[in-house]
Structure formats: structure tokens, C-alpha cells
Amino acid sequence: MAKQFDVVVIGAGPGGYIAAIRAAQLGMTVACIDAWSTADGKPAPGGTCTNVGCIPSKALLQSSEHFEQANHHFADHGIELKGVSLKLDTLIGRKTTVVKQNNDGILYLFKKNKVTFFHGTGSFVAHVDGGWSIKVAGKTDEDLVAKHVIIATGSAPRALPGLPFDETQVLSNDGALRLPAVPKTLGVIGAGVIGLELGSVWRRLGSEVTILEAMPDFLAVADQQVAKEAHKAFAKQGLVIHTGVKIGEIKSGAKSLTVPYTDASGADQKLVVDKLIVSIGRVPHVDGLGVETVGLKLDERGFVAVDDDCKTNLPNVWAVGDVVRGPMLAHKAEEEGVAVAERIAGQHGHVNFGTIPSVIYTSPEIAWVGQNEQQLKKEGRDYKAGSFPFMANGRARALGDTTGFVKVLADAKTDEVLGVHIVGPQASELISEAVTIMEFRGAAEDIARICHAHPTLSEAMKEAALAVDNRTLNF
Numbered sequence: 032m033a034k035q036f037d038v039v040v041i042g043a044g045p046g047g048y049i050a051a052i053r054a055a056q057l058g059m060t061v062a063c064i065d066a067w068s069t070a071d072g073k074p075a076p077g078g079t080c081t082n083v084g085c086i087p088s089k090a091l092l093q094s095s096e097h098f099e100q101a102n103h104h105f106a107d108h109g110i111e112l113k114g115v116s117l118k119l120d121t122l123i124g125r126k127t128t129v130v131k132q133n134n135d136g137i138l139y140l141f142k143k144n145k146v147t148f149f150h151g152t153g154s155f156v157a158h159v160d161g162g163w164s165i166k167v168a169g170k171t172d173e174d175l176v177a178k179h180v181i182i183a184t185g186s187a188p189r190a191l192p193g194l195p196f197d198e199t200q201v202l203s204n205d206g207a208l209r210l211p212a213v214p215k216t217l218g219v220i221g222a223g224v225i226g227l228e229l230g231s232v233w234r235r236l237g238s239e240v241t242i243l244e245a246m247p248d249f250l251a252v253a254d255q256q257v258a259k260e261a262h263k264a265f266a267k268q269g270l271v272i273h274t275g276v277k278i279g280e281i282k283s284g285a286k287s288l289t290v291p292y293t294d295a296s297g298a299d300q301k302l303v304v305d306k307l308i309v310s311i312g313r314v315p316h317v318d319g320l321g322v323e324t325v326g327l328k329l330d331e332r333g334f335v336a337v338d339d340d341c342k343t344n345l346p347n348v349w350a351v352g353d354v355v356r357g358p359m360l361a362h363k364a365e366e367e368g369v370a371v372a373e374r375i376a377g378q379h380g381h382v383n384f385g386t387i388p389s390v391i392y393t394s395p396e397i398a399w400v401g402q403n404e405q406q407l408k409k410e411g412r413d414y415k416a417g418s419f420p421f422m423a424n425g426r427a428r429a430l431g432d433t434t435g436f437v438k439v440l441a442d443a444k445t446d447e448v449l450g451v452h453i454v455g456p457q458a459s460e461l462i463s464e465a466v467t468i469m470e471f472r473g474a475a476e477d478i479a480r481i482c483h484a485h486p487t488l489s490e491a492m493k494e495a496a497l498a499v500d501n502r503t504l505n506f
């Protein structure tokens with residue numbers, strides 16, 4: 032006898048588990064199915080984000096930054112350390128513990144909100160009386176019937192043609208988060224978010240890291256002034272980044288890999304490395320979902336096709352997160368999950384794509400929201416820009432971390448904030464103020480007039496807003 036639910040969510044990543052909790056809060060009966068397992072076969076809800084993405088990468092970034100500080104920066108504070116050494120298994124073990132705390136936290140939240148969790152692969156069987164028949168293939172199989180289905184099956188790493196991931200030499204984000212030893216040399220294909228974050232982790236731990244990027248501009252998605260400042264800082268740290276390359280046929284030997292490429296000038300080059308991270312973007316994940324069985328429409332790039340409300344071509348079937356168009360970010364997935372649950376309940380859930388922040392958790396951190404200068408120029412928008420360097424911020428000096436700046440872009444006539452771009456310490460936290468202001472369609476003058484605590488890094492945001500009107504007080 033099939034178990035009946037108002038909503039069945041397939042996938043318990045940030046899109047799926049949040050959608051399930053919100054739907055349950057709104058009084059619906061909800062099940063969430065997720066296939067991810069720990070090494071010993073236990074459920075590991077949380078998706079890519081929790082298991083091999085946001086959370087473990089930030090744990091390793093934190094640990095490796097401590098190592099970097101102990102090796103190179105504590106002495107500036109008069110703290111002399113002798114014989115600093117690395118216990119990589121402890122560092123990776125700590126990351127595994129952090130991941131497990133998050134897995135367990137989601138299972139707890141499911142219980143608290145009365146979401147029924149099924150561990151296994153969920154697939155569409157047919158449209159039946161009362162909704163959609165969904166099969167769960169796990170340790171024990173289950174048959175469910177759902178009035179509404181939310182697909183939140185996420186994404187998978189994109190491999191280079193002819194070079195599958197083996198997770199020992201050729202690494203996706205998965206293998207790159209659990210190397211058993213620090214490689215002497217590490218190559219990274221793609222200077223995007225994963226390449227920069229995980230490249231930074233292993234460089235700090237002792238690898239010689241070389242990143243090869245196809246695009247001529249470094250971080251073409253970011254404001255180019257920010258990108259240049261970040262590039263300078265990464266180069267100083269010893270992260271080697273070559274842009275405008277074309278990768279040839281990669282050969283893997285017993286102990287090393289050879290990556291032939293042509294550089295930006297067209298000259299032939301060769302990189303020989305112990306390990307290679309391939310981080311050239313991700314692809315939507317729909318394997319095992321039964322797409323053809325029920326005629327679920329995919330777009331030309333393989334994403335589940337949805338409208339602005341996350342509705343698919345099938346009645347009462349919705350899709351959210353990495354498996355649909357839009358930025359592949361956990362917070363975007365979560366917002367879509369909440370919005371869909373609210374729409375199912377007859378409310379008017381909404382996601383504002385214009386105020387989704389982007390963050391790269393390197394050192395310095397990079398964060399932005401809204402439009403950058405290249406985009407505004409291309410649009411022919413009349414705008415004003417105000418910047419403030421962390422060098423002139425008292426708290427940044429006290430921290431000993433003065434790289435970078437905050438830049439506020441505002442409409443020339445109305446002063447409405449159109450974009451904020453930060454490279455520097457705690458950019459990931461500082462960007463929230465900009466998101467809030469932009470959600471309220473506030474002006475640079477609004478930020479400039481708000482009282483910011485002293486001494487804080489957030490004063491750089493206030494000063495950048497003042498700079499829009501040429502009236503910084505501390506620079």
C-alpha cells in the first residue's frame with residue numbers, strides 16, 4: 032500500500048531539505064528522499080553542499096588558514112612558533128566531523144518538523160489517481176504517492192572529455208577534499224570558485240599549485256577591479272594562475288600527470304603535476320529520476336526546464352536548486368525551496384535574482400551583489416562609484432589584514448545602490464549589509480547615514496558609500 036503525502040521532495044540538499052521543512056511548517060504532510068550515504072552506508076542528507084561542497088570546503092579553508100597564519104603571520108604579532116607541523120589526517124578528520132554534525136542536524140530538523148525521511152533513490156513511476164507515484168529504491172523499497180513533487184536533485188562535477196575522475200589522480204571536488212597526503216605539485220583546471228578555494232587550501236598546506244584557466248580575463252564574472260586586486264594578492268601568496276590557455280590531451284602516468292597546453296600567447300607549454308583538480312563547472316543531475324518515464328522536459332543544457340515560479344512541464348511537479356537554471360549556489364537553492372513550498376500552500380513565494388550574493392572564500396575573500404562596472408558600462412547606465420580601501424580602516428590595520436577595498440555603485444541620478452563589490456577581510460559577512468540595502472532599494476546615502484560600530488570592517492562599507500558623494504571622512 033503506497034504511503035500518501037501532500038509533498039514529496041526528491042533530494043535533501045539545501046534546495047530539497049529546506050523546501051521539505053517549509054512545506055511541513057505550512058501544515059502539509061511531507062516526505063523527503065535522499066540517496067547520499069556515508070562511507071558505512073548511513074544516510075547523509077545535505078547534498079553536495081554538506082557532504083562535498085560548501086561545508087567541508089569551508090572547514091578546510093579555515094584549518095589551512097590557521098596553518099598559514101601560524102607559519103607566516105603569527106610572528107608579526109610577536110608570537111614565535113617553532114616546529115609547526117601538519118597532521119593532515121586530523122585536519123581531514125575534523126572536516127569529516129563537521130560534515131557529520133550537519134548531516135545529523137538535518138535529520139534532527141526532519142524529526143522536529145515531522146518530515147518523513149527515506150534513504151534511497153527516488154524515481155517517478157507514473158501519474159496516478161491522487162498525484163504522482165514515486166518509488167524509493169533503498170535498503171527497503173517504498174511506494175509513495177504525492178500530490179506535489181519537488182525535484183531537488185542537484186548537480187555533478189563536469190569532467191574534461193576523455194579524462195574521467197578517478198578521485199586519486201584526477202580529482203573532482205570530492206577527491207580534492209580528502210587527499211591522504213599533501214601533493215608536492217597540484218594542477219587545477221579552471222580558475223573559478225572551486226579552483227580558487229581548493230587551490231588555496233592545498234597551497235597553504237604546502238603544494239605548489241598551478242591553475243590553468245581558459246578565459247582570457249581572470250574571474251570574468253567579477254568586477255574587474257576586484258578581480259585584479261585578488262589576482263595580485265593570490266600571486267603574492269604563490270598561487271600560479273595562467274589565463275587564456277587551451278588544454279591539450281592530458282596523459283596520466285603511474286606517479287604524475289602531464290598537461291599540455293597553449294598559453295595566452297599561443298606558445299606550447301607543459302605542466303607536470305602529482306594530482307589534478309578539474310573544476311570547470313557542474314552539470315545538472317537527473318540520473319535515476321525517471322525523466323523519460325513521465326516525460327519531464329529538460330532544457331537544451333540538460334537542466335530541468337522550469338518557469339519563473341519553478342514549475343516544470345508536468346502538473347504539480349516543481350524543481351529547485353542546481354538542477355534548474357540560475358546560479359549554482361546553496362542560498363539560491365534554499366530561497367527557491369522556500370518559495371515553491373509557499374506557492375504550493377497558495378502563498379506568493381518570490382526569489383529576487385538581482386540580490387543573490389556571490390562569495391569566494393579565499394584570502395582575501397571576494398563578495399559581490401548586483402551589477403558590476405563592466406555590466407553598467409555595457410548597459411549605458413549613468414552611475415557613480417565610491418571605493419574605500421581596507422588600508423585606511425582601523426580595524427583592518429588592527430587585524431593585520433588590509434588587502435582590498437569596498438566599492439559601491441549607485442545610480443547617478445537617484446543614488447539607488449546598483450551593486451557592491453568587496454575584496455578583503457570578512458567580505459562574506461560584510462556583503463549582507465549591501466544585500467539588505469538593495470532588497471529595500473536603498474540609496475548609497477542610506478548606507479552613509481547609518482551608524483556603524485567603531486572599529487569595524489563594516490565602516491569601510493559606510494566610507495565607500497560616502498565616497499559615492501566624494502565625502503569620505505577617513506581617506
Ligand code: FAD
Nearest residue numbers: 042044046066078079080084085153185352353359360361
Ligand atoms: P545538492 O546539494 O546537489 O543536493 C542534491 C541531493 O539530491 C543530493 O544529496 C543527491 O544525492 C540527491 N539526489 C539526486 N538524485 C536523487 C534521486 N533520484 N533520489 C534521491 N536523492 C537524489 N554554494 C554556496 O552557496 N556557497 C558555498 O560556499 C559553496 N561551496 C561549494 C563548494 C564546492 C566544492 C562545491 C562543489 C559546491 C559549492 N557550492 C557552494 C554550491 C552548492 O553546493 C550547491 O549550489 C548546492 O548544494 C545546490 O543544492 P541542491 O539542493 O540544488 O543540490
Ligand code: NAI
Nearest residue numbers: 221222223224225226244245246310311312313359390391
Ligand atoms: P565555475 O563556473 O566557478 O568555474 C569554472 C572555470 O573553469 C571557469 O572560469 C571557466 O572559464 C573554466 N573552464 C571551463 N572549461 C575549461 C577548460 N576546458 N579549460 C580551462 N578552464 C576551463 O565552476 P566551478 O569552480 O567548477 O564550481 C562549480 C559551481 O559550484 C559554481 O557554479 C559555483 O557557483 C559553485 N561553487 C560555489 C562556491 C561558493 O559560493 N563559494 C564555492 C565552490 C563552488
